[in-house]
Each structure stands twice: as C-alpha cells, then as structure tokens.
Amino acid sequence: MAANFSSIPLLNFALISSESTKPEFISQLRHALINVGFLYLQNHTVDKQVVDDLIAYIPKLFELPQEAKNKIFMANSPHFLGYSKLGAEFTKGKTDYREQFDFATRHETQWRPGAPEYLRLWGPPQWPDDALLPGFRDTMEKYLYQVQNLSYQFISLLAEAFGLPADALNKFYDTDELMQHRGKVVKYPANDGKITDQGVGPHYDAGFLTFLLQASPHRGLQVQNLSGQWIDAPPIPGTFVVNIGKALEFVTRGLARATSHRVLSPPVGSTARYSIPFFQNISLNARLADEVLDFPEETLKLKELRGEAASTDSVNFTEFDREPSGKVNLIGRVKSHPDVAERHYPDLFKQYFPSGLPTQVSAY
Ligand SMILES: O=C(O)CCC(=O)C(=O)O
Ligand SMILES: [Fe+2]
Secondary structure, eight states: OTTOOSSOOEEEGGGGGSTTTHHHHHHHHHHIIIIISEEEEESOSSOHHHHHHHHHHHHHHHTSOHHHHHHTBGGGOTTOOEEEOTTOOEETTEEOOOEEEEEEOOOOOOOOTTSOGGGGGOOOOOOOOTTTSTTHHHHHHHHHHHHHHHHHHHHHHHHHHTTSOTTTTGGGOOOGGGOOOEEEEEEEOOOOSSSOOEEEEEEOOSSSEEEEEEOSSOOOEEEEOTTSOEEEOOOOTTOEEEEEOHHHHHHTTTSSOOOOEEEEOOOTTOOOEEEEEEEEOOOTTOOGGGOOOOOOHHHHHHHHHHOOOOOOSOOOOOGGGTSOHHHHHHHHHHHHOHHHHHHHOHHHHHHHOTTOSOSSOOOO
16 A cells, blocks of 8 residues: 555645745645545634634533523424434444534525425524523634635645646635535533444545534544554644545545544543534535546546555445535435434435334434
C-alpha cells in the first residue's frame, strides 16, 4: 500500500495568505485529499470568539427542559431539522448513542406540488425558544455563516489542488439563497457499561466537505485508513477536522477519498463528549454522474500511486451514479430517521421500511 496513513495531517491555513507559501499549502492539501480524506485545519478564518461563545452554550442547550426540546422534535420537520433524543438514530443496524440538534442556514423551501420531493429536504430550521436560551440562535447562525464562507474558500483551493481552475467546482452550488448548509450540535454521553459504545457507527458523510468542531477535550473520533485500521483523531484546540464526503469522491472519480469514520462513546465514568459538525451541501439538483471534470494527467497519476482502499465498514450513499444529489441525501436521511420519514415521506418510508417502524434498522 503505497500511501497508507497512521495519523491525520495538520494544515496551516495562514500559508494561503502569501503567494510564496500558498503552493506549500496546496501541495499538503493535495496529499490529504487523495491519500487520507481527513485533515486538521489550523489558523482558519472563523472567529475564535464566536467559537468560544458557541461552545459555552452547548451544555445549556442540552440542559433545556425536556418539553422545550420536544417542541422542536425532528419529527415535526420535513427538513429533518430539530431535536433527536438519545438513541433515535441508527447506523449499520445499531443504535447511535448520541443526542443532537440539527440546525441549518436560513432557507425557504423551493418545493411546490409536482416538483421533485427531494426539494423539501431543505427548509427553515426549528430553533429553541430564545427566551430560554437568549442569544443562542444568533451565535449559532453567526457560526454557520462563517463556516459556510470558509467552506466555499476551501472549495476553490481544493480545485487548485487537483490542478483545475479555481472555479471548476462552482457549478455544483446554486446562489446563496438557493443553498442550505447544516450544522448540528451533538452530545455523546459516557458509556454506562451496559449499552453499546457506538457514539456513531462507521459511515461516510454525504456531501463535498464536512467541517467538524470537536467541542470538548474527549477522544473518540476515529478514521479508517487504507488497510482498514482505525486511527485516532483526537481534538486539537483551535482546529477544524475537515473531511471529504461521498459526493466529492464520486465527482472526482475517487481522486478525493471519502473516508470511513466513527465515534466511540466516552468511557464509563467520563463526562459527555460534544461536537459540532457542519455539512457543506451541494445543489439538490446536481446529478453527479453527468458532470465530468477534466483532471490533468499528473493528478490522475497520484491516484494510481495511492492504490485502492481496502473495503471499509461503511456502505452508505451508493446512489450518486444515477440519482440527483438531493435524492441521494433524502434516502440517507430516511434511513437514519425513519420516524421523520414515516410522517413526511410516506412513500419512501414504505419503500425502505416495508414492515413499518423498525426497532433496529440498517442505516447510512
Ligand atoms: O461527532 C463527531 O466527532 C463526528 C460526527 C460525524 O461523523 C457525523 O455526524 O457525521
Ligand atoms: Fe460523519
């Protein structure tokens, strides 16, 4: 295996601000995209104050009275946004032991009767009552828009790293008001010694890029390398963990690696682990199979040098070869949140769960 990895590369975003150091960043980025699929990003552009403010809100968000959480249950929302109680989600047939709130940037649903159902995937988030958590929504939105901007800047660097024009990937995004990006706040309680230690099971992310903020000092995130071993990705203060999703892997014909990852619950007796992943979406209508990117020969050679990854423990998002991105994402959400699907997407629910609401399902 020519290019296996045993740790996650750390990239210094400050290198891009000078023409003399930018090529070094691009070259490290190329290595991370092709050989690892994960990287740490330090000296990024998101305000430290906004990050610190957001982190300070997290315990208070989870300490909200249960009735305030129930008011914004994800099952209320055709957009799969809102609160999911502990154990509501499944990956690879096992319950994920985490509690979470899915939020997103502002968006008005584009779906109208007769239009493809997957356009309903995006729409207004559900926020907790501002009187109960003053300023939280404002801070979370500030955070989401700052990470969104960073993620767009990153996309053009990524194009450069592949030897493409900086705007080569812009065609996968609509104008801002037609896009929506999702960020969720996640709590992984400690293993109680009786239940699973699966915080979240092995999976790929769906889109182009994920920007993960590890919001407490706990270990637990692991990444599967080319030979199938699980490598720790411990929190590094001041960084994001950036990883490639299945859509970018597909559209780059496997040059950029979507890397399987999972989270183990904190050990018995520990406090809870917190994280905030930001999922950068691409246009719901983009049909990736129709898009051909013209990579230079020298970039393609790097993929050959890498070789193929061993088969991984993740199987999700295999439909990019035929379906528009929105449909692929909707199928993923239906499998992970059958209770939401049963209420808002009855036909798809019947297709994926012909015998009704499962107690255990195979998701992702
Ligand atoms: O919480 C984490 O560290 C990772 C979460 C994750 O991979 C996901 O939700 O897709
Ligand atoms: Fe993930």
